[in-house]
Amino acid sequence: MKLPAALETFADREHVFEFMARGSRVPRLDVSHNVILYLEDITVAFDGFRALNDLTLYVDAGELRCIIGPNGAGKTTMMDVITGKTRPDSGSAWFGQTIDLLQLDEPEIAAAGIGRKFQKPTVFTEHSVFENLELAMAGDKRVWRILFAKLTPAQIERIESVLETIGLKDQRDARAGSLSHGQKQWLEIGMLLMQDPQLLLVDEPVAGMTPQETERTAELLLGLAGKHSVVVVEHDMAFVRSIARKVTVLHEGSVLAEGSLDEVQNNAKVVEVYLGE
Amino acid sequence: MHTPLLKTLLTERGSQVFLGVLIVTAILVPLLNLAVPADSALHVSTYTVTLLGKYLCYALLAIAVDLVWGYCGILSLGHTAFFALGGYAMGMYLMRQIGTRGVYGDPVLPDFMVFLNWSELPWYWHGFDMFWFAMLMVVLAPGALAYVFGWFAFRSRVTGVYLSIITQALTFALLLAFFRNEMGFGGNNGLTDFKDLLGFDLQADATRIGLFLATAFALGGGYVACRAIAASRAGRVIRAIRDAEGRARFIGYRVESYKLWLWTFSAVLAGIAGALYVPQVGIINPGEFAPINAIEIVIWVAVGGRGTLYGAVLGALVVNYAKTWFTGAFPEVWLYALGALFVLVTLFLPQGIVGLLARARKTA
Numbered sequence: 001m002k003l004p005a006a007l008e009t010f011a012d013r014e015h016v017f018e019f020m021a022r023g024s025r026v027p028r029l030d031v032s033h034n035v036i037l038y039l040e041d042i043t044v045a046f047d048g049f050r051a052l053n054d055l056t057l058y059v060d061a062g063e064l065r066c067i068i069g070p071n072g073a074g075k076t077t078m079m080d081v082i083t084g085k086t087r088p089d090s091g092s093a094w095f096g097q098t099i100d101l102l103q104l105d106e107p108e109i110a111a112a113g114i115g116r117k118f119q120k121p122t123v124f125t126e127h128s129v130f131e132n133l134e135l136a137m138a139g140d141k142r143v144w145r146i147l148f149a150k151l152t153p154a155q156i157e158r159i160e161s162v163l164e165t166i167g168l169k170d171q172r173d174a175r176a177g178s179l180s181h182g183q184k185q186w187l188e189i190g191m192l193l194m195q196d197p198q199l200l201l202v203d204e205p206v207a208g209m210t211p212q213e214t215e216r217t218a219e220l221l222l223g224l225a226g227k228h229s230v231v232v233v234e235h236d237m238a239f240v241r242s243i244a245r246k247v248t249v250l251h252e253g254s255v256l257a258e259g260s261l262d263e264v265q266n267n268a269k270v271v272e273v274y275l276g277e
Numbered sequence: 278m279h280t281p282l283l284k285t286l287l288t289e290r291g292s293q294v295f296l297g298v299l300i301v302t303a304i305l306v307p308l309l310n311l312a313v314p315a316d317s318a319l320h321v322s323t324y325t326v327t328l329l330g331k332y333l334c335y336a337l338l339a340i341a342v343d344l345v346w347g348y349c350g351i352l353s354l355g356h357t358a359f360f361a362l363g364g365y366a367m368g369m370y371l372m373r374q375i376g377t378r379g380v381y382g383d384p385v386l387p388d389f390m391v392f393l394n395w396s397e398l399p400w401y402w403h404g405f406d407m408f409w410f411a412m413l414m415v416v417l418a419p420g421a422l423a424y425v426f427g428w429f430a431f432r433s434r435v436t437g438v439y440l441s442i443i444t445q446a447l448t449f450a451l452l453l454a455f456f457r458n459e460m461g462f463g464g465n466n467g468l469t470d471f472k473d474l475l476g477f478d479l480q481a482d483a484t485r486i487g488l489f490l491a492t493a494f495a496l497g498g499g500y501v502a503c504r505a506i507a508a509s510r511a512g513r514v515i516r517a518i519r520d521a522e523g524r525a526r527f528i529g530y531r532v533e534s535y536k537l538w539l540w541t542f543s544a545v546l547a548g549i550a551g552a553l554y555v556p557q558v559g560i561i562n563p564g565e566f567a568p569i570n571a572i573e574i575v576i577w578v579a580v581g582g583r584g585t586l587y588g589a590v591l592g593a594l595v596v597n598y599a600k601t602w603f604t605g606a607f608p609e610v611w612l613y614a615l616g617a618l619f620v621l622v623t624l625f626l627p628q629g630i631v632g633l634l635a636r637a638r639k640t641a
């Protein structure tokens with residue numbers, strides 16, 4: 001006998017009803033239109049100064065997007081809006097088709113699947129490198145769960161493998177505050193990996209890195225694209241060239257140009273405000 | 278690093294010393310009081326037992342403050358309020374125990390109510406004739422106040438000095454309220470003239486010993502509970518919040534929930550300390566809410582060394598011993614000495630005595 005479709009969902013033991021997904025009022029991520037991030041007409045004003053000015057930007061699922069632009073163009077502010085740190089004065093921001101980012105706060109946005117690496121590396125300096133990765137690990141982060149949670153062997157293995165990836169195996173138990181600038185950058189990238197987000201926002205990842213470290217970062221980010229969507233803000237043009245497929249140029253809070261790196265580098269407006277300097 | 282609690286306690290020097298000394302004290306002090314004749318040099322007087330019991334209450338209060346301040350960066354000037362509320366809940370039970378032995382001999386109404394010409398017990402005094410109910414209130418009154426206060430404060434993301442100031446305002450508001458006779462808590466005289474607890478005479482040596490042991494047990498239990506929280510994954514999240522609150526939010530932690538639970542738990546510990554304090558000192562009055570007390574607790578923790586728990590215990594003992602001595606010898610200098618101590622510690626001993634000892638051990 002065939003059950004009607006509605007009943008079938010009840011018969012399916014694995015089915016999780018929306019109302020039972022406790023502790024979260026965040027819908028599931030839906031990227032069926034192949035776009036993971038919609039920013040439309042976003043304006044952010046600080047005391048009348050528009051850090052973002054009717055910014056409209058779309059990022060495809062699985063894409064690796066580079067964002068460039070002069071200092072003060074609004075790149076970091078854009079990330080602040082996406083991650084819930086700053087509320088825009090107008091506009092809309094959607095994560096996939098279903099998640100309205102402007103309705104959520106920082107932990108909800110993180111739980112929905114957006115991770116961020118800050119421009120200024122911010123690791124937990126008093127914790128060990130291992131503990132920093134543990135803190136960032138994806139999973140239920142509510143108080144009572146975490147209070148009694150023990151790391152499973154699989155989780156420890158995961159942390160060890162990220163330690164390997166970011167080249168900090170020997171610093172496993174070192175205080176994060178004792179790391180060099182470049183190592184902190186790596187640790188933050190490692191924390192991003194531990195979160196296993198769908199969308200990674202990476203603000204100036206190679207600042208302060210040696211050429212070798214920069215190269216490894218490029219490899220890592222390229223490896224992530226496809227399964228994840230990555231938005232990278234960077235001033236280092238050589239680095240951008242090594243990873244970029246599509247580049248967006250921001251200027252005075254809105255998009256000035258978009259296209260391949262060669263296209264935007266030959267764009268007259270871009271040459272004028274940015275690359276020509 | 279990711280070791281079980283027991284192992285942490287057994288390998289950590291400070292915890293070893295603290296728990297060892299606590300256990301030895303809890304065994305020796307009753308023995309030296311009860312079994313050694315009063316004329317022996319080894320005899321510990323009942324006065325000393327009670328004084329030690331009082332110090333242990335302060336130590337528990339110091340742990341409660343260190344848990345939120347040292348581990349989560351919440352500098353509370355409100356713990357006197359939780360301490361006093363726990364004390365008042367115990368005091369109300371002790372008042373109801375007096376029964377007809379009061380000056381006015383009223384079987385139900387405490388003396389101060391008869392004095393105010395009240396004819397019946399206010400509703401919130403009901404139930405306090407039962408020990409279990411009073412003990413429930415010792416936990417619930419400070420716990421509920423802390424929960425409600427914290428819910429508003431942490432959700433609105435009040436932090437730092439501003440949070441300290443509103444915790445101070447909370448204490449001060451309660452101070453003023455409890456001073457009023459109409460509140461029904463004995464006004465500025467507070468609650469006193471207690472006779473017995475669970476049928477045991479409060480003046481008897483054995484009762485004093487019992488209270489001392491109960492306090493030692495509460496202190497040990499509170500210490501282990503705080504240590505367990507600090508050593509858990511939640512403890513690492515709490516320290517992460519202390520060091521970089523915004524960052525913790527961006528990796529998905531609901532900071533306000535963590536703060537709220539830690540804060541409430543800490544308030545309950547303070548309430549228990551207050552409840553143990555009152556029968557040993559024999560009185561609770563609004564003076565316990567005094568803002569200066571809140572600052573004193575912070576100084577205990579700073580002097581001992583914050584963020585270690587055992588440092589808080591050490592600080593509470595050292596400063597209170599000094600206070601007992603000073604207020605006996607030079608009462609007028611005490612507040613200056615306390616202020617000077619705080620300044621010296623802040624400038625030269627940011628890790629407190631515990632930090633100094635650790636440094637001495639390393640160089641030795």
Ligand SMILES: Nc1ncnc2c1ncn2[C@@H]1O[C@H](COP(=O)(O)OP(=O)(O)OP(=O)(O)O)[C@@H](O)[C@H]1O
Binds near residue numbers: 073074075078
């Ligand atoms: N909280 C704030 N209050 C006032 N002005 C701000 C604030 N945050 C950013 N701004 C201003 O908004 C503008 C955009 O800043 P933003 O940090 O987004 O630039 P950016 O593109 O990331 O620059 P950079 O390449 O230097 O990192 C700048 O002029 C900055 O001074």
Ligand SMILES: [Mg+2]
Binds near residue numbers: 119203
């Ligand atoms: Mg920036």
